[in-house]
Amino acid sequence: MGPEEFRRHGREVIDWIADYYQRLESLPVLSRVAPGEVRAGLPAEPPAAGQGFDGVLADLDSVILPGLTHWQHPSFFAFFPASATGPSILGDLLASGLGVQGMLWATSPAATELETLMLDWLAQLLDLPAGFRSESAGGGVIQHSASDAALVALVAALHRASAGATETDGVGAGRFSVYTSAQTHSSVEKACRIAGIGTAALRKLDVDPATLAARPAHLAKLLAADVAAGRTPALVVASVGATGTGALDPVAELAELAHRYGAWLHVDAAWAGVAAVCEELRWINAGVERADSYCTNPHKWLLTNFDCTAFWVADRAALIGALSILPEYLRNAATESGEVFDYRDWQVPLGRRFRALKLWTVLRWYGADGLQAHIRGHVALAQEFASWVAADNRFELLAPHPLALVTFASREGDQATRELLQAVNASGEAYLTHTLVDGRFAIRMAIGSVLTERRHVEAAWKAITSRAAQPGQGGNSVRVG
Incomplete structure (x- = not known):
């Protein structure tokens, strides 16, 4: 073409x-289509010769659109x-x-630096703690989704809780525990499976019947019991706007308990967090200054196309330490200088799209x-x-x-x-x-x-x-x- x-x-x-x-x-x-109806409306075999684009738009109207x-x-x-x-x-x-494939600063400096700036802009718009800004020990990155944010938070938490031993020795069954509200998104349980500690490592916190928020007293009881049993508390997840009901957990109280036992406190504010662009709604940030990581999704309620999850950490060293592997073919002068962010070290995959562009256009337009x-x-x-x-x-x-x-x-x-x-x-x-x-x-x-x-x-x-x-x-x- x-x-x-x-x-x-x-x-x-x-x-x-x-x-x-x-x-x-x-x-x-x-959509009102029956299972298999969309597939039946398209050829069973791929075309032998190239076809015009007009046919694509025609099928989009007649076959794809009814199935959406x-x-x-x-x-x-x-x-x-x-x-x-x-x-x-x-x-x-x-x-x-x-x-652009923005895995390293060197592979497209503008992709990395615009993303860093956009996460700083967004942190400012949401009035998030200064420790989440790039000029601090922390910083922000765009993840695919809040599920990815939960996973990388868990991996960083395991790295910190084990003093880095998980990277060489693995996680080991029964060594670590994760705690979250019964209202929290299922991505936390999935993260436990992917990270190798299994669903058995997850502890579900009771909720207050009036607010549906996690009960700190139950967290305290579970933490003490796990430590007594020889387990290491690794991660506590607080929800700010739980999926089912919009429940808001008491972040500060959960953070105090998490840190008392050396656990990482991650705040999942996937849907609700962006509401803090409004000054009168910034009460939802209460306690966030004590979080080790925080995520919210511009692709949910802030006018930005999927996928675009904003994820911040208060200390990027644990995240990079858990996820960084530097093979010879990725070595370059900028990385060796230590003066740049290589966002491949802040996420699970190596490759990454230039997602900061759409966040940039949204923030500038609106x-x-x-x-x-x-x-x-x-x-x-x-x-x-x-x-x-x-x-x-x-x-x-x-x-x-x-x-x-x-x-x-x-x-x-x-x-x-x-x-x-x-x-x-x-x-x-x-x-x-x-x-x-x-x-x-x-x-x-x-x-x-x-x-x-x-x-x-x-x-x-x-x-x-x-x-x-x-x-x-x-x-x-x-x-x-």
């Missing part, structure tokens, strides 16, 4: 994407948001066009004011939605909702809640997901799509209330609009 062909087809692709966003609201949120669940749809309220915006898409396109308006708008919509739930005697709120996640259930029980969720999702009018709260089946309403307006939240509430079971003694549906 020569430059002129690329120019012509590139314009067609940009037009297709722009048209997609214009028609997005008319599409059902959740539309994460950018304004009525997508499931999981957590997965941002995609014009500035970020263009930044990603530039990164793809440049084709500025602090635009980012704050985005977050504040969604928080306000969630509070309004929660007020509608509270005013309708068919439903009850099951968790605090200070940000943009509302967790609720039918008062008629789990079966009624489950059937309601299935009916709303099957309608194509909205897409929501579920969780368990103290054993109860609950619906999650996560507001965060870039395109969501109040009318979409109203429409979702109408879809819910029109299908909800009536209480035994009758009920009055709250009116909106």
Whole structure:
């Protein structure tokens, strides 16, 4: 594909994407294809000869599009948001066009230095501790996801807890323990498996029934018991905005206990952390200054395309010590000088894309004011939605909702809640997901799509209330609009 062909087809692709966003609201949120339907719509064998790009766009419309669940749809309220915006898409396109492999500073100095600056910018916007900035002993890096952040935090914690012995002797069964709330994302358990200490090393903390936050007293009990049994506490994970309910753990108290026993304290603020761009929401940072590492995802709620997880450490030496291997073919003068960051030493894979470009385009396009308006708008919509739930005697709120996640259930029980969720999702009018709260089946309403307006939240509430079971003694549906 020569430059002129690329120019012509590139314009067609940009037009297709722009048209997609214009028609997005008319599409059902959740894909309705049956298993195997997409594959059956495409040839079983690869083409023997090259084909024109027009056919790709045609198949995209007729086969691929019906098989998509539309994460950018304004009525997508499931999981957590997965941002995609014009500035970020263009930044990603530039990164793809440049084709940089930024594993070392030497392989593209601008890729490394822009990433370092963007993590410093973001730390400043979120009012994170100065110790996370690059000019300190710490620093930031872009990971693929919060799951990667949890894994590298665990590997660094094991390295520190073992004084580096894990790199030569392995982790050994039954030597280390990891602690986290029962509300914490499953990535922590997966990290334990990948790191080789196994699921048996994971300790789940009880939660406060009112706040659903981890109970420090239970952590203290588990830490003492493990030490008495000859195990080494390696990592404590505190959640700031847990996936199921948005629960906020007491970071400072968990950190005090973790450090008392020599464990690493990692804060997983994947979804909620970016809310700290708003001064009035920076209370969510309480205790973060005592963390050894911290992550939040601009690709969830801060207008940046996946993948882009911001991960900071207070002391980069443990992270680099755990992950750095320097074969001869990677040696170079800049690395040997010790004056540069080589981000290959801050992550699991060697190779890395120029992901800082899309974060750069987003921060420059929106500025602090635009980012704050985005977050504040969604928080306000969630509070309004929660007020509608509270005013309708068919439903009850099951968790605090200070940000943009509302967790609720039918008062008629789990079966009624489950059937309601299935009916709303099957309608194509909205897409929501579920969780368990103290054993109860609950619906999650996560507001965060870039395109969501109040009318979409109203429409979702109408879809819910029109299908909800009536209480035994009758009920009055709250009116909106």
